[in-house]
Amino acid sequence: MELFVIFISAAVVNNFVLAYFLGICPFIGVSNKTSSAISMGMATTFVMVLTAIVSYFLYNFILVPYKVEFLQIPSFILVIASLVQFVEMVIKKVSQPLYRALGIFLPLITTNCAILGLALFISMREYNFIESVVFGLGAGVGFTLALVIMSGIREELELADVPKGFQGAPITLIVAGILALAFMGFAGMI
Amino acid sequence: MKKQVSQWQDYKKGIWEINPAFKQILGTCPTLAVTGSVENGIAMALATTFVLVFSSFLISLVRRLIPNQVRIASYIVIIATFVTIVDLVMKAKFPEMSKSLGPFIPLIVVNCIILGRAEAFASKNNPWRSILDALGNGTGFLLALVLLSSIREFLGARSILGIQILPDSFEPMVVMILPAGAFITYGLLMGFSNTYAERKKRLKLEELLKIHRSNQAKISTEIAGQEV
Numbered sequence: 001m002e003l004f005v006i007f008i009s010a011a012v013v014n015n016f017v018l019a020y021f022l023g024i025c026p027f028i029g030v031s032n033k034t035s036s037a038i039s040m041g042m043a044t045t046f047v048m049v050l051t052a053i054v055s056y057f058l059y060n061f062i063l064v065p066y067k068v069e070f071l072q073i074p075s076f077i078l079v080i081a082s083l084v085q086f087v088e089m090v091i092k093k094v095s096q097p098l099y100r101a102l103g104i105f106l107p108l109i110t111t112n113c114a115i116l117g118l119a120l121f122i123s124m125r126e127y128n129f130i131e132s133v134v135f136g137l138g139a140g141v142g143f144t145l146a147l148v149i150m151s152g153i154r155e156e157l158e159l160a161d162v163p164k165g166f167q168g169a170p171i172t173l174i175v176a177g178i179l180a181l182a183f184m185g186f187a188g189m190i
Numbered sequence: 191m192k193k194q195v196s197q198w199q200d201y202k203k204g205i206w207e208i209n210p211a212f213k214q215i216l217g218t219c220p221t222l223a224v225t226g227s228v229e230n231g232i233a234m235a236l237a238t239t240f241v242l243v244f245s246s247f248l249i250s251l252v253r254r255l256i257p258n259q260v261r262i263a264s265y266i267v268i269i270a271t272f273v274t275i276v277d278l279v280m281k282a283k284f285p286e287m288s289k290s291l292g293p294f295i296p297l298i299v300v301n302c303i304i305l306g307r308a309e310a311f312a313s314k315n316n317p318w319r320s321i322l323d324a325l326g327n328g329t330g331f332l333l334a335l336v337l338l339s340s341i342r343e344f345l346g347a348r349s350i351l352g353i354q355i356l357p358d359s360f361e362p363m364v365v366m367i368l369p370a371g372a373f374i375t376y377g378l379l380m381g382f383s384n385t386y387a388e389r390k391k392r393l394k395l396e397e398l399l400k401i402h403r404s405n406q407a408k409i410s411t412e413i414a415g416q417e418v
Binding site: 018019021023024071074113121124163169170172177178184 | 215218219220222223263266267270271273274277278293296297299300301302365368369370371372373374376377378380381382383384385386387388
């Protein structure tokens with residue numbers, strides 16, 4: 001039950017994009033087409049779960065025992081960057097179709113603040129191992145959900161007559177605001 | 191004299207021409223997240239500027255020593271060092287502020303403004319110009335955050351910097367300090383600034399066209415005069 005609450009909380013109630021403002025750059029950048037939104041969402045979810053596992057072990061078995069918690073920012077970012085690079089190489093060797101679907105999005109994920117935010121939340125909230133994994137999965141699902149909904153709206157928006165200055169990022173932000181308003185409806189769930 | 195003008199230009203361009211928040215659209219996450227109150231906005235912008243200035247300076251100093259292939263990783267380590275300094279200082283000196291900004295101080299590491307300026311400017315220019323560029327971008331970021339947070343705090347909590355401005359009879363628009371208000375205000379401001387820039391460009395174009403036309407008319411009358 002506890003795990004379910006963590007999952008739902010990370011996925012919809014405290015959605016990473018629409019409530020915590022994490023990962024806005026890809027949210028604006030890669031939400032033009034539904035197909036690329038799904039690929040990006042999948043790649044991010046995958047990296048999030050891996051990051052949750054790795055940062056849990058890094059924090060609790062290396063940083064805390066050696067009393068170097070103050071190194072968490074540089075160590076997390078380095079681990080995430082090398083993890084993403086490693087995942088990219090493995091996928092390239094193992095599955096070419098998957099590489100073609102996720103490949104170009106993987107390097108972008110390194111500088112996605114949602115990933116580092118996830119690692120920081122895990123150490124801040126002192127989740128145990130299972131909770132960390134569920135939290136990572138929930139955050140990934142929530143990110144994918146927001147991205148896919150947004151891309152659907154933006155595909156329709158192509159046909160709309162938007163004032164020239166508002167085309168592109170500004171109108172996307174305003175739509176995201178309305179979407180955030182809709183997601184506030186979930187707030188009473190937990 | 192000419193050199194001074196260009197130095198001023200290094201500083202000034204960050205404020206409007208390439209304003210990080212409105213023109214480059216970098217660092218959107220903190221821009222949206224911390225602008226619920228003016229106080230948080232200023233604290234965030236100052237922290238970001240500190241990291242930006244020092245990391246730009248250091249990166250510019252060591253730019254010839256870093257091999258090209260590992261430059262991004264080296265930049266990130268340099269940036270992370272300064273972010274850790276800011277994070278620990280904030281925790282020690284301003285614990286409440288640090289708590290209300292939550293994970294967004296550590297997240298300065300992945301703020302694209304800093305890496306963006308490192309890659310686009312500090313890695314190609316001398317330390318002094320890099321500091322000016324970083325200060326300019328920091329100022330631009332500060333102004334953008336102050337503007338955004340003033341609007342949100344004014345409408346959402348009737349106050350600016352915690353001082354109540356509107357009377358109690360004004361029903362606060364709570365939505366403005368919630369996430370939805372952040373997105374909408376930022377979107378509108380960015381749209382207006384784009385429209386303004388768009389209009390300025392068009393006016394300039396029309397002016398040029400006018401000069402061109404009058405020149406042409408002058409030439410054609412001259413030609414006509416010669417023929418007569």
